[in-house]
Amino acid sequence: MAWRDTGTDDPRVRVRPSRSKPRRSKKQVDYSASPTAFVFAVDRGRIHLQMNQTKLVGVKARSLGRRGIVVGDQVRVTGDLSGKHGSLARIVEVLPRKSVLTRSAEDSPGAKEKPMVANADQLAIVTACANPQPRPRMIDRLLVAAYSAGLKPLLLLTKADIACPDPILELFAPLEVSAIVTSIENSQGIDAAGEALAATTTVMVGHSGVGKSSLMNSLIPHADRQIGQVNQVTGRGRHTSTSAIAVEFQGGWLIDTPGIRSFGLAHIETDDLLAAFPDLAEVAAKCPKLCPHLLSSPGCQLSTLGKIDPAKTRRVESFRRLLASQNSQNPLV
Ligand SMILES: Nc1nc2c(ncn2[C@@H]2O[C@H](COP(=O)(O)OP(=O)(O)OP(=O)(O)O)[C@@H](O)[C@H]2O)c(=O)[nH]1
Ligand SMILES: [Mg+2]
Ligand SMILES: [Zn+2]
Structure with missing residues (x-):
């Protein structure tokens, strides 16, 4: 093996030559024929899977990197799929999640x-x-x-x-x-x-x-x-x-799932929430641009709706309460 010049004559200082090419081919392996399994538990790094009626313990293939695997995931597996005590399946792919x-x-x-x-x-x-x-x-x-x-x-x-x-x-x-x-x-x-x-x-x-x-x-x-x-x-x-x-x-x-103390909502946008209320979303579509839809928001059509249709007043109020919890800075409740 050739050694790079380290700028010193000290023979104890040796540096590996940098690689011009990656060690392994980057070509993606096609796992589409590998069987799928359902992740029913993840416990201290062990991934518990069910494939048909067989229960397996799986480990993540290195190619998945830091990709997280959670309960409910559907994954493709290779390796030892016998489910025998001590056997390990290799998880090579996480299928797209529907939610x-x-x-x-x-x-x-x-x-x-x-x-x-x-x-x-x-x-x-x-x-x-x-x-x-x-x-x-x-x-x-x-x-x-x-x-x-x-x-x-x-x-x-x-x-x-x-x-x-x-x-x-x-x-x-x-x-x-x-x-x-x-x-x-x-x-x-x-x-x-x-x-x-x-x-x-x-x-x-x-x-x-x-x-x-x-x-x-x-x-x-x-x-x-x-x-x-x-x-x-x-x-x-x-x-x-x-x-x-x-x-x-x-x-x-x-x-x-384990009991929760808090539930942070930082990743959620107002529009994601509004989309779940088609009756309100239809009305809010006529709001001023970037309307936050709060009681204090000038020109918010949800306030108008509450006045026209008293049956909707409590619904608008409840929706605004959800908006407020989404906007609050305190996930501890
Ligand atoms: N009176 C009464 N007690 C209940 C009922 N359901 C559960 N409990 C009691 O509530 C306590 C907690 O129940 P768990 O099932 O452990 O609660 P958990 O939500 O799983 O709690 P974590 O696992 O800590 O998140 C136990 O003492 C149960 O006996 C119920 O319908 N009535
Ligand atoms: Mg429990
Ligand atoms: Zn509005």
């Missing part, structure tokens, strides 16, 4: 975005009627996230045996979000939840201790998710679930 639920670390512009789950159809916003207390601002934020990611929002209220769900149902009625009231203590709403979750991919998101894993266990007993007590003094959950997992449910997938 991705993303949160940002903070609300400030430029905050790092973090994909949570890919290819979901529905976002179940899980909220306890009490213990922990419902926090409507978090529901607002999760609605914004669902609408902008193109996921159907579903309000899943839990613990109806200990408090009345009506105040929360009333608050969100103008947005016409589907809602199901449940209790695992007296089986209320479990069948209705099952119907709403069948044959779709649904990701459950909510504060720690609201009962996401408990609900999964009631619907899918073999899921065998660990559940944790809510602290009676602080009213907080114990962050029992530590990573997301998808479990097959009636022709679809139900995804349980």
Whole structure:
């Protein structure tokens, strides 16, 4: 091997010659004939896959670089696909995602975005009627996230045996979000939840201790998710679930995720949100250019709509509340 002149006679100082050509051919390998698998869990760098009925453990091929893989991704795999104990499949490609639920670390512009789950159809916003207390601002934020990611929002209220769900149902009625009231203590709403979750991919998101894993266990007993007590003094959950997992449910997938403390929305634009409300978007199309559509915005047509059609007043108000949560600088709610 030839050595470059290092500008010193010291034979201990040796520098490798720089390569004029890359070591490996940059030609893309065609993996389109490789089988696909579904990512059902990602836990400490291990990617758990399901290929037909076989469960595999996978590692990312180096060619994927820093590309993130999340629960719900469809990937192509090569290598050892036997699923035998200790075998490792190689993930060579991530198929295009039809949706991705993303949160940002903070609300400030430029905050790092973090994909949570890919290819979901529905976002179940899980909220306890009490213990922990419902926090409507978090529901607002999760609605914004669902609408902008193109996921159907579903309000899943839990613990109806200990408090009345009506105040929360009333608050969100103008947005016409589907809602199901449940209790695992007296089986209320479990069948209705099952119907709403069948044959779709649904990701459950909510504060720690609201009962996401408990609900999964009631619907899918073999899921065998660990559940944790809510602290009676602080009213907080114990962050029992530590990573997301998808479990097959009636022709679809139900995804349980770890409890969240905050949900940053820095990556979302007003227009993404407005697009989820076609009746309001149609009216807002006549607003002045770059109208932020707030109550204080001069000439905003949404204000006019509220005056002409009283039935829409509460809807406009609710929409503006979502806008405000998207614009707020505080993802902790
Ligand atoms: N009374 C009552 N308690 C419930 C109900 N559902 C869940 N719980 C209780 O709520 C507590 C928390 O439940 P988990 O299922 O662990 O909550 P989680 O949302 O998965 O929490 P993290 O994994 O920490 O995010 C447990 O003590 C459950 O027994 C319900 O319908 N009624
Ligand atoms: Mg849990
Ligand atoms: Zn406007």
